[in-house]
Amino acid sequence: MAAEIAEQPAVIARLVARSSDIAAAVAAVRPDPLRGFVLVARGSSDHAAVYGRYVLEYATGVPVALAAPSLQTRYGVVPRLDGFLAIGVSQSGRTPEVAATMEVLQAGGARTIGLCNDVGSPLAEACEVVVPLGAGPERAVPATKTFTATLAAFALLAQALGDRSTGDWPRLVDALAVAVDDDTGARTAAALLVGAQRLLQVGRAFLYPVALEAGLKITETTGVATNGYSPHDLRHGPIAVADAGVHAVCFSSPGPVAADVERAAADLTARGARVVAVAERGGDVPAASALIAVPSGTDELLAPLVHSVRAQQLALHLAQARGVDPDRPFGLTKVTATE
Amino acid sequence: MAAEIAEQPAVIARLVARSSDIAAAVAAVRPDPLRGFVLVARGSSDHAAVYGRYVLEYATGVPVALAAPSLQTRYGVVPRLDGFLAIGVSQSGRTPEVAATMEVLQAGGARTIGLCNDVGSPLAEACEVVVPLGAGPERAVPATKTFTATLAAFALLAQALGDRSTGDWPRLVDALAVAVDDDTGARTAAALLVGAQRLLQVGRAFLYPVALEAGLKITETTGVATNGYSPHDLRHGPIAVADAGVHAVCFSSPGPVAADVERAAADLTARGARVVAVAERGGDVPAASALIAVPSGTDELLAPLVHSVRAQQLALHLAQARGVDPDRPFGLTKVTATE
Known part of the structure; x- marks a missing residue:
């Protein structure tokens, strides 16, 4: 992996x-x-x-x-x-x-x-x-x-x-190179999240699928039940699960939906949840207690690729911290032959 | 409620x-x-x-x-x-x-x-x-x-x-009346599931939305993180979370997708999970260790309404068993004003 x-x-x-x-x-x-x-x-x-x-x-x-x-x-x-x-x-x-x-x-x-x-x-x-x-x-x-x-x-x-x-594709490729070269942020966040029994992922619009995928990746590699939400769907009910026992990973890019994610992070923190941000700067998600930084300046439509790399690194380090082989977790096989 | x-x-x-x-x-x-x-x-x-x-x-x-x-x-x-x-x-x-x-x-x-x-x-x-x-x-x-x-x-x-x-609408209304009159199955299942820390809901096709809604309802009324899956999406990864600590509720109606749900229940049970079926007969989901029965004979397209009633009864009894007021849980408000 x-x-x-x-x-x-x-x-x-x-x-x-x-x-x-x-x-x-x-x-x-x-x-x-x-x-x-x-x-x-x-x-x-x-x-x-x-x-x-x-x-x-x-x-x-x-x-x-x-x-x-x-x-x-x-x-x-x-x-x-x-x-x-x-x-x-x-x-x-x-x-x-x-x-x-x-x-x-x-x-x-x-x-x-x-x-x-x-x-x-x-x-x-x-x-x-x-x-x-x-x-x-x-x-x-x-x-x-x-x-x-x-x-x-x-x-x-x-x-x-x-x-x-x-967007600017060469700039994206550069950002991906920077991201794969340094996974310190993901490693640190994994140490913070390793004991989490309940974990949420939050992202909106182009980052909503990254939140969904981060949830699946973490579930696959750690066995921890987790779930991706848009900030709006979170507020329509699932916010009920947020308390001091909950950890959340919030994905944010500069753009029209950044304020929605910022507010979701603040709501989660107010309920006692611990929030890790995947964002360009910690100030983008002020309520977060930790940051997994993504290289700045990637166009909003392409940024989900860089955020995905951060989510993969987080899943990898969470698996290792929990003693699971991330390449072959829980007897899953590579081709899932649903008919 | x-x-x-x-x-x-x-x-x-x-x-x-x-x-x-x-x-x-x-x-x-x-x-x-x-x-x-x-x-x-x-x-x-x-x-x-x-x-x-x-x-x-x-x-x-x-x-x-x-x-x-x-x-x-x-x-x-x-x-x-x-x-x-x-x-x-x-x-x-x-x-x-x-x-x-x-x-x-x-x-x-x-x-x-x-x-x-x-x-x-x-x-x-x-x-x-x-x-x-x-x-x-x-x-x-x-x-x-x-x-x-x-x-x-x-x-x-x-x-x-x-x-x-x-389908046959008068027959549906009769089935709903039978369902609301007797919630014994949901009450019994709630006692079985009350200690669950991880809970999955499974349904396919017309019952997939019922699995999603059952998950949201149980999360809203109990604070327990839960999630609805189709059997196929379950096998593409989230099956990794299933072990002896997991409880699952599987929704099944007679029809072209019944075998998919039956197989998902068997896979979950083989991993040690405890399965409750919402179905016409226990034999419809042989791997289940408990049954919340729905009245038989409702047309497949309309059966989701009857299954939804069973899911609501389960959420209600789970909330009461956990000491939560199901009418007003966790400070949620009725109108969620997402913009």
């Missing part, structure tokens, strides 16, 4: 270098007019799809739905999808229900794109266009480089299909 | 009695062709919207997206929604971001329907058509009758807009 975390600047740089190839491939299946997207994924890939949901709607201004695969695989619903682009995501490309769902969506009229790390996989075969993540073999059970590569692929798709730039 | 749980057969019967009025109102805003739906909600209403997502796509065969309100309220994205129906849901109608998001979706070309319990609310004013839930005042903080009324409203909308019947 540690080695694969370290590969991320190179993985993302290689993907960015292929951005014009990706744009050309996608142009070939873009419906005209483009009416909407349907995204299909499970697990970590589903969290990446939540990021895709934000970045695609932001860039293209058309609605994005996350598929409910059971409707296609169990109830035989073939939705009417003329004008829709369906995007299936699977690191291995071997989750049978993702490939099966893509086939039904195509039968319903959608054009199809597959994002996966194995171009010979069933998902790749089920789709008209494949965007290879090119992350190389991922051996640790917790997805790391394939997760950030999927985020990058979604941002590149959004750039190719929409009319808004997603 | 107990009194409001008991009102549900009458609330649903009143709503069903208005089904032809609802169908007529909805026909007036149905785009032709209907290309898709966007649903807008938070908290319990968002879980009801997940049910809406399944039942609307099942009945109409067009894609359903759940909105990400921050794109509209913080980033100024006005999506292109010609041919889309947007449905906003808020029990009080006073969650400002839900009304604000609906206004932006309408500006983008969507036709708009509001589901709410207060027809004089900002949400009702923001929408072209209002479907009043007619549940009467809801005083307890945890939503109960407005939640099941919202499920019923979505099923009635699906019936009006699609070409598949959602």
Whole structure:
């Protein structure tokens, strides 16, 4: 897991270098007019799809739905999808229900794109266009480089299909390099959080999927039950669990939703919870008692990749601090063959 | 909370009695062709919207997206929604971001329907058509009758807009009456689960939103961190938290996904977790060590209302067993004014 975390600047740089190839491939299946997207994924890939949901709607201004695969695989619903682009995501490309769902969506009229790390996989075969993540073999059970590569692929798709730039890619690659070179902040925070029995992750908009993924990653590597929330969903009930026994990790980037996360952190602290911020500066989340710093100046739409690296480092150090092998925790296997 | 749980057969019967009025109102805003739906909600209403997502796509065969309100309220994205129906849901109608998001979706070309319990609310004013839930005042903080009324409203909308019947409504009302009259199963299960520090809820397809809502309800009324999963998402990682310290509540109805839930319960039990089933018969989830029985014979699409009543009874008895006032837990307030 540690080695694969370290590969991320190179993985993302290689993907960015292929951005014009990706744009050309996608142009070939873009419906005209483009009416909407349907995204299909499970697990970590589903969290990446939540990021895709934000970045695609932001860039293209058309609605994005996350598929409910059971409707296609169990109830035989073939939705009417003329004008829709369906995007299936699977690191291995071997989750049978993702490939099966893509086939039904195509039968319903959608054009199809597959994002996966194995171009010979069933998902790749089920789709008209494949965007290879090119992350190389991922051996640790917790997805790391394939997760950030999927985020990058979604941002590149959004750039190719929409009319808004997603940001400065070379600057992102530099920030990733800085992040993987120094994990002191995550190591220190892990020491602070190691005894936590209840742990929340908070992020909004482009950082909401990072909060979801951080929760899954920490659960996978430590066995501790944890959960990602947007600040707004947190206030609609789950804030009830926050007291002195709760620790929270709050992800924040400068931008229109920073104040929402700042306020959630203050509410949690007021209830006695201990808050760790993942942010550019401690002052961005004043209520936090510790900071995992991210390099400053990354564009808001691309910053989730850097925050994801910090979340992975935190999960890794939490696992080690709890005596769990982060590469192969709890008998989980790499390909989850849900049908 | 107990009194409001008991009102549900009458609330649903009143709503069903208005089904032809609802169908007529909805026909007036149905785009032709209907290309898709966007649903807008938070908290319990968002879980009801997940049910809406399944039942609307099942009945109409067009894609359903759940909105990400921050794109509209913080980033100024006005999506292109010609041919889309947007449905906003808020029990009080006073969650400002839900009304604000609906206004932006309408500006983008969507036709708009509001589901709410207060027809004089900002949400009702923001929408072209209002479907009043007619549940009467809801005083307890945890939503109960407005939640099941919202499920019923979505099923009635699906019936009006699609070409598949959602099921036998009088039979549902009878099942709800049986369920509210006898909460012995929930009381017994609460005694079994009272010491749980980690609790999972599992449901698939039409019962997935019930698992999500059961998790929120139990968190709200007991302060115990809990989480709803589909069996498939559970296997993509969170299964790691399951051991002898974990308790799980598995929701099952006869139908195409019953075997998925049965297998998840078996996997959890094999890891040492204790499983309570909410199902027609204990044999439906053989791995369960306790059963909260639901009346048999309710159609699969409507059964989630009966399962929701069982989840509410469980949350109520868990709160009482832990010495929490279920009507006003942990300083939560009834209207959550997220902007």
